[in-house]
Amino acid sequence: MSHPGSTMQRPKLRWGVVSTARIGRQRFIPGVRAGTQGEVVAIASREPGRAQVVSAELGIPRAHGTYEGLLSDPEVDAVYIGLPNGMHAEWTIRAAEAGKHVLCEKPLARRAADAARMTEACRRAGVILMEAFMYRLHPQHARVQALLQQGVIGAPAFVRASFCFSMDTGRRGQGGGETNRLAGGRATVDVRLQAGLEGGALMDVGCYAVNAARYLFGAEPVEVSAQQRVDPEFGVDTAFAGLLRFPGDCLALIDGSFDAAGTQRYEIAGAAGLIQVERAYLPGDGPATVHVVTSGQQRSEEISGANQYALEADHFARSVRSGRLLPPAEDGLAQAAVVEALYRSADTGQAVRLA
Ligand SMILES: NC(=O)c1ccc[n+]([C@@H]2O[C@H](COP(=O)([O-])OP(=O)(O)OC[C@H]3O[C@@H](n4cnc5c(N)ncnc54)[C@H](OP(=O)(O)O)[C@@H]3O)[C@@H](O)[C@H]2O)c1
Numbered sequence: 001m002s003h004p005g006s007t008m009q010r011p012k013l014r015w016g017v018v019s020t021a022r023i024g025r026q027r028f029i030p031g032v033r034a035g036t037q038g039e040v041v042a043i044a045s046r047e048p049g050r051a052q053v054v055s056a057e058l059g060i061p062r063a064h065g066t067y068e069g070l071l072s073d074p075e076v077d078a079v080y081i082g083l084p085n086g087m088h089a090e091w092t093i094r095a096a097e098a099g100k101h102v103l104c105e106k107p108l109a110r111r112a113a114d115a116a117r118m119t120e121a122c123r124r125a126g127v128i129l130m131e132a133f134m135y136r137l138h139p140q141h142a143r144v145q146a147l148l149q150q151g152v153i154g155a156p157a158f159v160r161a162s163f164c165f166s167m168d169t170g171r172r173g174q175g176g177g178e179t180n181r182l183a184g185g186r187a188t189v190d191v192r193l194q195a196g197l198e199g200g201a202l203m204d205v206g207c208y209a210v211n212a213a214r215y216l217f218g219a220e221p222v223e224v225s226a227q228q229r230v231d232p233e234f235g236v237d238t239a240f241a242g243l244l245r246f247p248g249d250c251l252a253l254i255d256g257s258f259d260a261a262g263t264q265r266y267e268i269a270g271a272a273g274l275i276q277v278e279r280a281y282l283p284g285d286g287p288a289t290v291h292v293v294t295s296g297q298q299r300s301e302e303i304s305g306a307n308q309y310a311l312e313a314d315h316f317a318r319s320v321r322s323g324r325l326l327p328p329a330e331d332g333l334a335q336a337a338v339v340e341a342l343y344r345s346a347d348t349g350q351a352v353r354l355a
Helices: 022-034 048-058 067-071 085-097 112-125 139-149 170-174 178-182 201-217 308-322 330-348
Strands: 013-018 038-044 062-064 078-081 101-104 129-131 156-166 223-230 237-246 250-257 259-270 273-277 288-294 297-303
Touching: 013 022, 013 067, 013 308, 022 038, 022 048, 022 308, 038 048, 038 067, 038 308, 048 062, 062 067, 067 085, 078 085, 078 308, 085 101, 085 112, 101 308, 112 129, 112 330, 129 330, 139 201, 139 273, 139 288, 139 297, 156 201, 201 237, 201 250, 201 259, 201 330, 223 330, 237 259, 237 330
Parallel strands: 013 038, 013 078, 038 062, 078 101, 101 129, 156 250
Antiparallel strands: 156 259, 223 237, 237 250, 259 273, 273 288, 288 297
């Protein structure tokens, strides 16, 4: 991220955005702008006209009519990949080969082998790779970690984590949702329902619950078992539930669904108490709340509001500057191994052991 001729001591990270996805337009680009460490200098779309329209709407200086064009843009230091899940591996690897740092949307991959190829390509190219689990940057989770370290609940033994919502019919390609508007009125099926693009409830929302369990225990599961509902029309899981056993016989129950009205929570319990976060993954910008139950008494702590997308973008920019990411890209590889094992269990009806 050198800027020849720049007089700034700490130049901003120059982001290129791969695709005109909802998440990029509505969350990530505003997040970069709400932060202090980066600027969005370019956006790319498969359709040149759409790249032009969105760059004009959002005031982004350069529009590329192909993703390749953005990757060869010398003014771009890092790319944000907001593509459908099934395209993450290919475009992360291509970005790394073009010398760009990569913030890839969650989930990095459905299979550990793909995540391994991604992390290896980035390691070889000397660029930073991060899986965009932006929720981790919100200060409410740092507070939970501090409470755990203080031993408030005793030794953590059980996690329950859930992210569910009821997907509206417009998203299923039967109505006039936003995806349809951007597709020029064509009826399109939400990418989360497309098997060929690696949609599914575990990939989209259940992965947060998996990630939270790994984060809260600070460990990787040794065995998983799972059940799923596969939609007969779309061929993807629209409801998913899993049981994860961690070292020390710690257990986690996780679920994710497009069919059930919304929870987005986790709780972690030990013999001495329980910590609950009710808006764990999308808390909004306002104050957040952490509930602590000990000795039958509940107290609630208010945590200052934060824009977790701004924190994510700034965290990534600082990581690029320091040449080191916390957590490292390998966290995304470990996450993909768990997701793959959960799907294998749900497909076979057998528990799956992890190495
Ligand atoms: N961290 C978060 O808070 C969060 C929230 C939502 C989603 N996500 C993640 O972000 C990614 C994108 O999700 P989204 O809901 O924003 O998706 P989306 O609105 O459907 O956008 C996906 C974009 O990918 C491009 N694309 C390339 N090939 C495509 C294809 N064959 N079909 C459809 N689109 C294609 C399109 O952009 P162009 O036409 O411009 O090339 C499209 O706009 C997913 O990995 C998802 O898990 C993260």
